[in-house]
Amino acid sequence: MADPSLKTKWSRHSAWADILTASPSDAARPCGVNVVAREGLGVAGIQAQRGRKAALSALVKMRYGLELPTTPRAVRDAAHAFVWAGPGQWLLVAEQKESFAELSELAAVSDQSDGRAALRLSGPNVRDMLAKGCMIDLHPAAFPSGAAAMTSIAHIGVHLWRVDEQPYDRPAIFDILVARSMAASFWSWASASAAEYN
Amino acid sequence: MRLPCPHCGTRDVQEFTYLGDANVKRPGADEMSEAAMTRYVYERDNPAGRQREYWHHSSGCHAWIVVTRDTRTHRIESAEPAKPLVQS
Ligand SMILES: [Zn+2]
Numbered sequence: 001m002a003d004p005s006l007k008t009k010w011s012r013h014s015a016w017a018d019i020l021t022a023s024p025s026d027a028a029r030p031c032g033v034n035v036v037a038r039e040g041l042g043v044a045g046i047q048a049q050r051g052r053k054a055a056l057s058a059l060v061k062m063r064y065g066l067e068l069p070t071t072p073r074a075v076r077d078a079a080h081a082f083v084w085a086g087p088g089q090w091l092l093v094a095e096q097k098e099s100f101a102e103l104s105e106l107a108a109v110s111d112q113s114d115g116r117a118a119l120r121l122s123g124p125n126v127r128d129m130l131a132k133g134c135m136i137d138l139h140p141a142a143f144p145s146g147a148a149a150m151t152s153i154a155h156i157g158v159h160l161w162r163v164d165e166q167p168y169d170r171p172a173i174f175d176i177l178v179a180r181s182m183a184a185s186f187w188s189w190a191s192a193s194a195a196e197y198n
Numbered sequence: 199m200r201l202p203c204p205h206c207g208t209r210d211v212q213e214f215t216y217l218g219d220a221n222v223k224r225p226g227a228d229e230m231s232e233a234a235m236t237r238y239v240y241e242r243d244n245p246a247g248r249q250r251e252y253w254h255h256s257s258g259c260h261a262w263i264v265v266t267r268d269t270r271t272h273r274i275e276s277a278e279p280a281k282p283l284v285q286s
C-alpha cells in the first residue's frame with residue numbers, strides 16, 4: 001500500500017505521448033490507413049501453471065465467458081481479449097485497467113499495462129502497409145478473422161491480431177502491440193510505410 | 199528458408215535462433231570425464247544430409263523446436279516441440 005504521506009510528481013504518461021500526433025482531418029480525401037492509439041488498457045501476460053491449463057480454461061470461461069484459445073487466435077468480447085501467446089501462454093487485454101489477481105491461483109500473471117503500446121490499424125491499404133515489414137501473410141485466406149500472431153516487424157517484436165468480423169473482400173482491422181520502449185521505433189517504420197496511402 | 203513451427207505455422211527463418219545438433223546429450227554424473235565433456239561441448243558431426251537440430255522461435259512463440267532438415271537442400275522432414283507438453 002502506498003504511503004499517503006508521500007507526495008509524488010509521477011503521473012501516468014501515454015506510451016504514445018510525443019510520438020503520435022493527430023493528423024489534420026480531411027473528409028474530402030479518405031485515408032488509406034487509419035491509426036488509433038489504444039490508451040488505458042489493462043494488459044497481462046498469463047502463463048498456466050504446470051498441469052493447470054484445463055482449470056485455468058474453466059476459470060476464464062466462468063469469470064470472463066471466453067474460451068481460452070489453444071491455437072494462434074484471439075478470443076474477444078467488448079471488454080476483454082485473450083490472445084494466444086505461445087503454448088500455455090496468453091495475453092489478456094482489458095479495455096479498462098483492472099485486477100488480474102483472480103487468475104494468479106492457476107497461472108503466473110504479470111501486469112504489462114504500462115509495458116506495452118497498442119495501436120488499432122484499419123483502412124483500405126492497411127494490409128499493403130503491413131506487408132512492407134511483416135513477414136507473415138495477412139491475406140484473409142491465410143489470416144482470417146480472429147487470427148493472431150507473434151512475429152517481428154522491422155526487427156521489432158509485435159503481437160498482432162484481427163479484431164474485425166469483416167467479410168472476405170473487406171479491409172481487415174488489426175490490433176498491434178509492441179514493447180513500450182519500442183513505440184517510437186515502431187512508429188518511425190509505420191508512419192513511413194503508410195505515408196504513400198495518406 | 200522457412201521453418202514450420204508446430205505452434206505458429208510456417209515462418210521465415212529470421213524469426214528463429216539456431217542452436218545446433220539435437221542429439222548431443224550431457225554426460226551423466228557416472229560417465230563424466232574431461233574427454234566426455236569435451237565431446238559434449240565441442241564435437242559435432244556436421245553431416246551433409248539429414249540432421250536433427252534445435253531451433254528457438256525467438257521472434258514468435260518463444261518455444262524450442264526440433265527440426266529434421268537436410269543440410270544440403272534445406273528440405274524439412276519434420277518439426278516438433280522440443281519439450282513435449284506435459285501440461286494438460
Ligand atoms: Zn512458434
